[in-house]
Amino acid sequence: MFLFLLMSAVAILLFGKADPTVFERTRAVVMDTTAPVLEALSRPVATVAEFIEEIEQLVVLRDENANLRQENVRLEIWQNRAQKLEAENTRLRDLLRYVPEPPAKYIAARVVADSSGAFVRSLLVNAGSRDGIVNGQAAVVGGNLIGRVAEVGQTSARILLMSDLNSKIPVLVAASRARAVLAGDNSPLQRLLYLSANAQVKPGDEIVTSGHGGVFPAGLTIGTVTSIGQAGVRVMPYVDWDLIEEVLLVDYESEAVLSALPDNSEQSVKSVGEKPNPRR
């Protein structure tokens, strides 16, 4: 009996490796059944965490208030500038007959399980295909990318964090527009791969999604470059994954990109199709 079970484990492992879709249904069913249990259990934990946070916030309230006032003044100046730039942008886009990106739809979900360990980095959320979640959608917290949907059940879904070994995301260095792929290796910092040799990158540069592949919207912020050395270019993400309670999933499909393009722009349609697939 014991040997049979051990062989079964190996067989499941090999089958799953040969064809990852074999156990997709089983995984989705187990995820859907355990998600409500996990959700019920995670609420008191979250409540305790919130309570501690509130006490901490009370302590720093005065300082924070002063800081916020200062920031408000600064942001008002920025708002003014942004409005001017937006008007200018619209004018210039009209001049160029630029095709704008299709508007994205957001689905909010609660994190019910944080299954991040030493080997896999992922989160389980309480929204699934019933809520419009599809494999590959971008997961965002506070406007910053944290990962993508990797498994979908009816009422639950798994988000593969950017730090996971299997995470590869097409990105841009915001300042120099140099293209690269952001890859996870289970450590807190991510690596920039396939950066061309003459690309200009320096510590502090912001990394954003490039939108190549049409799965993610372009321009989602990710993090900043922290070091450039023998071990490659390292990126520190903006979001601390241990503290995430809710995520937004961006419903932004490549079909939407295709349908948003005018009929006569054949070349643009082709270039969308040619872009690399980030899910590989």
Add this chain to the structure above:
Amino acid sequence: MMNAVWQRLDLFARMLTPSLTVGALVILSVLPLHIPSYSSVVPSLALMAVFYWSLHRPDLLPAVAVFLVGILHDILTGGPMGAQAFIFLGAYWVTGSQRQFFLGKSFLVVWWGFMMIAAAATIMQWVFMSLIFGTLIVPLPAVFSFLQTVALYPLFAWAFIRVQRSLPQAA
């Protein structure tokens, strides 16, 4: 009559307890605890239960339960299915085979035994994952996770002893 039914149900529930604690610890280990930098040192709670029960009450922890809990672990963590099941079964078998040696020994000796098994499980998991993902995985998070697992064992063992006292004696 009714009393007898309840007694049986009670006995049945107690018999299931070891398997259920392993399952419950798998679920507990994936709950979002919102502790900063916790994810890189998360301990393997279920391994402690597998070790404890296969040492003290193997009659109440069937291999099937170990296998199923391993599969549940793989699905909940999103890892390759079968990997944790294999490792749990391995730990179950090794512990069972060394049972005679550990029984009646002081807690320190048992703790040392758990450290050995946890180390073997961690190394095996690292080799497995590196093979499956086709790359050498950074080993440091696994080392932290191992240390955390070993350090927390006395606490969980204390809780398991309390649970064990409520269980019916082996036949």
